[in-house]
Amino acid sequence: MIRSRLFSALPRRSFATKVNGNVRAIGTSPVVQKSAAPNDVDMEESNSRFMLILGKPGGGKGTISKKILKDFPSFTHFSTGDMLRQHVREQTSLGKEAKTHMDSGGLVPDDLIIRLVLDEAEKEAESGNSLLLDGFPRTMEQAKALAESVDVDLVVELDIPNETIVDRIAERWVHPASGRVYNLSYNPPKVPGKDDITGEDLIQRDDDKPETVRKRLEAYEQVTAPLVEYYDEKGVLKTFAGTESDVIYPKVNKWLNSKV
Structure with a gap:
């Protein structure tokens, strides 16, 4: 099992939830030490949550996450997909390694994605805020590695x-330098094929092409x-099915309000 130098090196803070007025610890998260009164720390810990959002690639996890962050500002969003693409754009050694898997429609290997999450988490470690983790874990090995450090309190699954x-992603075009994303149906560029800010050409990523998307969906079902x-058996998961985020999200919001 892969263990993290991050979680072993940093001090830990319990995520907790209140049950009938009592505080129940639900896991631990690394934090950056900062001065705070003891009472302030207790209040932060009692309100913290650790939440995952699961779903197929291109299934709207990013869109739903943005809506959650707007309505539940105590959450910090942590997207492995965004971080991977940033590494690919910057052509880091990790990005080059990840790109070979992304371009072929395969999943990024566990050891690489876990290394990414832990390295980025170390940089972005918060002091007591709730965390919304998007795009991780993707495999049982990753889930078990995560469980060594935290207990997950809430899991939102999107069933699209x-x-x-396939149709939605086929209409997605990207400005490669900035990562700005456009969709021909609901967020088209002002000038077809051009970035709104720079006027430079948009591209369709190799991993957004229909044949690659179908491979990614097959890999999702298998892995x-x-x-x-796994999370349903733990009693922390709720599934939301549909085709439009504007229809799905009110149901997500209602469920989270009953839990947070």
Whole structure:
């Protein structure tokens, strides 16, 4: 099992939730030490949550996450997909390694993605805020590695039909230098094929092409879908099905309000 120098090196703070007025610890998270009165720390810990958002690639996890962050500002969003793409754009050694897997439609290997999450978490470690983790874990090995450091309190699963995802991603175009994303249906560029800010050409990423998307969906069903059963058995998962985020999100919001 892969263990983290991050979680072994940094002091830990318990994530906790209140049950009938009592505080129940639900895990630990690394934090950066800062001066605070003891009472302030207790209040932060009693309100903290550790939440995951699961779903197929291109299934709207980023869109739903943004809505959650707007309505629940205590959460900090942590997206492995965004971080991976940043490393690819910057052509870091990790990014070059990840790109070979992304371009072929395969999942990034566990050891690489865990290294990414832990390195980035060390840089962005918060002091007591709730955390919304997007795009991780993707495999049972990752989930078990995460469980060594924290207990997950809430899991949102988005169940979107495959063909809806293929059609949606096929219309996605990107400005490679900045990472700005456009969609021909609901967020088109002002000038077809051009970035709104720079006027430079937009591209379709190799991992957004229909044939690659279908491979990614197949890989998800084989490798990631078992996580749904894993977290469902723990009693922390809620599944939301549909094709439109504006229809799905009100149900997500209602559920989270009943939990947070």
